Amino acid sequence: YPDLTEGQLSLLRSVVVGHNCLSKIADDLELGSYLKLGNASVSPALLEDALEAVIGAIYLDGGWSQAEDFVLEILESKIDEYSTQNNEDYKSRLKIIFEQELSSTPRYSITADGPDHEKHFYATISINGEIIGQGEGRSKKEAEQSAAGEALKRFSNE
Known part of the structure; x- marks a missing residue:
């Protein structure tokens, strides 16, 4: 995103890496259904950890380029959402x-x-x-x- 300023990139980063964002993406990907937890319930923190593990596995299996492609694909909607917000707080x-x-x-x-x-x-x-x-x-x-x-x-x- 070379056209964004440092301040805009900082805001974008805060939106993208925020806990709600990552757990929502993991939930959208239904990662919770693949976790074996016994009697424990799927928490947002577990979903975030699962998403990070998937990204790590893609990196180990396919290399940096494939991991980058995956991350950009799953974050694209969140980035677009940030970019098109009209009523700024x-x-x-x-x-x-x-x-x-x-x-x-x-x-x-x-x-x-x-x-x-x-x-x-x-x-x-x-x-x-x-x-x-x-x-x-x-x-x-x-x-x-x-x-x-x-x-x-x-x-x-x-």
């Missing part, structure tokens, strides 16, 4: 980047002005005292989403 995406890349969480500061029936909110996101995004909106949530979107654009351009 910028705040959640930014939180993922902060946790993975910076081992931190974004800090939001909210201010408001205007009469109670017509308030306007302003959000600022900072890290180590440096402002990385600002936004505004008719609600706190809208202002935070706007600020997170600006911060994501900044990360994508770096």
Whole structure:
């Protein structure tokens, strides 16, 4: 994916390697039906382990190229799903980047002005005292989403 920025690739990685994604793929492939567990039930963690084992077996049997082809094929729908999302949750995406890349969480500061029936909110996101995004909106949530979107654009351009 050479056309994606580093920030976009980081978000894509978090979607693709997330536990829900891998266990869902393993479930779609019905890997649980091949596991001999006795009285134990099939958990998402077991499904993830089974998928990783299948990928490892393909690698050992067919080499890197076949393993890569398999992984890209099973992940293609998840990658497409990520690529075509229209209603972005910028705040959640930014939180993922902060946790993975910076081992931190974004800090939001909210201010408001205007009469109670017509308030306007302003959000600022900072890290180590440096402002990385600002936004505004008719609600706190809208202002935070706007600020997170600006911060994501900044990360994508770096």
